[in-house]
Amino acid sequence: MEQRQLGKHVVQYSGAYSFCAGCNSCEAICGLVHDGVVSPSYNRLFIERGGTRDMVCHLKSCQQCLDHPCYEACPKKDVAMCVDENGITYVNEEYCVGCGACQRACVYEPARINLSAAHKKKERKSKKCDLCRTRKNGPACVEYCPVRCLGVSTEPEGQVTDPKLDVAAKKLSVFTGNLGDKTPELAADSAN
């Protein structure tokens, strides 16, 4: 896939920095803070579990593509699928008709957009990462990942090894808030 221009999005750091425990708490917390439920149809980010030979988990999250094909594909663009003043593409669910065009337009495999309650067409809603844009502490998945292997960056997935080395993340202090300055000491601590 050609290198895409990406906005701020949730990334998973490498195991050398902090190894994903595979707990799926990020998925659960995502559904809870947005919809009050835990469900594979509601989370807006996905943990892909490795097979029986490796069992390593990888995060699959919305990359907030700057050309936002999902937004472009939405028949109710700017009403249902919107882009805010910080460049975050988000869904205004009240107006979402659940047609799934955004999900089909996602260039990633698997698509990074979920569709809830798909058996009831009228209630179907697009569930897409909005970086918890209205939440004071930023993305809840980042805040509640017990091993702090999640953060926010503009780098493509799999390429941010360590928040301390991520130039983009340093500029985004609002989103790395809970990693904080203590992280390097804690990392050293934990490695001992």
Next chain:
Amino acid sequence: MPNKTIDEVLNNPENKDKLYGYVGQILRLNLTTKTSEIVSTYKYVPKYLGGRELCNKIFYDEVPPGTDPFDPENKLIYMTGATTATGIPTGGRTEMTGIAANNLPSQYSFSGIGGWIGAEFKFAGYDGIIIEGAADSPTYIKIDDESVEFLSAEDEWGLKVHDTQRALNDKHGYDFKCMVIGPAGENLCRNASITTSNDNVMAKSGFGAVFGSKKLKAIICRGTGVVPVANIEKLLELRLKMGDPYMRVSPLQPQTVQGLPGGEAEGNWVRGNISCSHGCNQHCNCLMMGTKSVFADEDINHVEKCVSPVAYGFMNDIPNTINANWMTEQNHMQPCKLLSREFSEPDPTDPYFEEMTAPILPDIFNFWKPDFDKGNMINELCNEYGLDKWDVLIWLLPWLAMGQKEGVFDDIDFGMPVDVESSEFVAHILESIAYRKGKYGDILAEGMARAIRTLGKEKFGETNYSGRFSQILGKPLDLPISMETAWGHSFHWQGRGFEATITKPTWLATTIELMTSSRDMQTVEHHHDKYENHIKAVVAPYDSQVLVDSIIMNENKGEMKDSVTCCEWQSPDIYWSSMEAEMYEAATGYPMTEAELNQSAERSKLIYRAILIRNFERSRKMEVEAVWPGISIPDPWGEVADWDGFNRLVDRYYDTRGWDRETAWPYRETWQRAGLDFIADDMEKIGKLPTK
């Protein structure tokens, strides 16, 4: 088609209490008729919480006396808890019960498992499943939200555990979660386990063999529905508070050794801390990365937990401190921190610090020398065949090591000379058992307790091993070559055998906990209490009410954690006794005090007891005789239990429980106190309701 929405769950007319946390349906799966049926969860909850308490109730209602483990009439009942798939830490733990293949005598028992399958069942709309009947040919069950299919497992029968998981996922997609058996389960090895993702197994009780007897190779499930949570704010608070999480980074850690202290084997691997189940905030399982596979010319990762290090070298028992069981507010830590190596800083200003943390030196055994590759091999073979590692590592292999040194196998042809130091021999014996190869493979596949009786208990069970050496006394001590404790299980924090480094009040407590159970209880009732209670109990442990209260507290917590559900490794928190009630209330919205939850735990224990009394002739005589031989072996200080003293403690325990001293059967008022009047009536009818 996806399952329930939040409104559909909450507005279910049967959900009269408007409970969150549950999804409202139990799926009954009949393998004989290949049919399924929905049972309402609200018929049972909130009174019978969920998890093991709910399993107990359903088993009591549905399985009559006279049923054996491999009869089609035996039912395996599997339940999640109200906290499962809610994001409340440790709620991913789930429970299975039924008549166990691997206890002696055969009795009703249970087994816990983590993984992601429990959460998936809830997403599919089921709080649990009841497996009944038996198929006439290899079968697996595919659950895809509302759709339930009984499919032929002819292609998968014979496959090892991971090959089965891969075959089913390749066929149906990787978003299906599964529980599967390996060759050991198919061949009715009594210590066969059931495995789900990340090598999470239910091993104790041998339900893998019960799957095998029902020709059930696997259950796979995919769910897309919702699990509603009552109090999200509280849930978030619990996530930060439970297990005192450090919320710190957890880098991969290159390692150069693996094994118990004193038996560490040199070898290179990488340690990744991982969670065992959906939504946990801890990561106490160890992903061993980059080890050689026995079955393919490649490196693999495998998940190991508490007993696996024994495989790498077993030279002596585990060193310990009193503080591991008895703690102070200044020095207490959840056991999951031990497993993930995230120890909290000890506080030496604690006035009891020195006495609590003084090392208890372990006995020396010299069972087998450190060998990294062999250790990996043993663990992988157990994982792939689907064998209970505890049985293999703590009973079978030490028995072979001790028996060989004492010459008891001189006339036995295992197909190879007995040598537990040899990878070839260990691989040969495990394969013989898993596939019931040869006379002795077949005998050992019956489980150690039965095998030793078949071979002759006096020689093959009771011969003394001359190689046990107490470092505390500086001299040898007796140990039989078979590390058998009660109910067909092996020692586990019982004060002798494996994990013996505990004080007398502690082993008396774990013995009573074992006595009133039907299996090894130390996977769910590692004894924990305040150190101040140890100080009181140690004065006269056989006559200590404090000790009896401590035993009952731990037993009730055991029932509670398997029913709410929460995890042995985070519960109980001795200095936060309402934790489990807070978890339940946050999940369901149903008001639950600590006292009410404790009453529910007592109810669970009592239904368990009712099943043991009604179906399996449980009595005081049976209980005391089951545990007595174990505690007649010297502890690391050379002390054995005193018959009169132990019986006084048993009297006190039964009195406190409200059970008759003579028979160990509860009185009517005890059943009534727990809201189980119907059981009192049943017991009266069968002549098992004692009067004062």
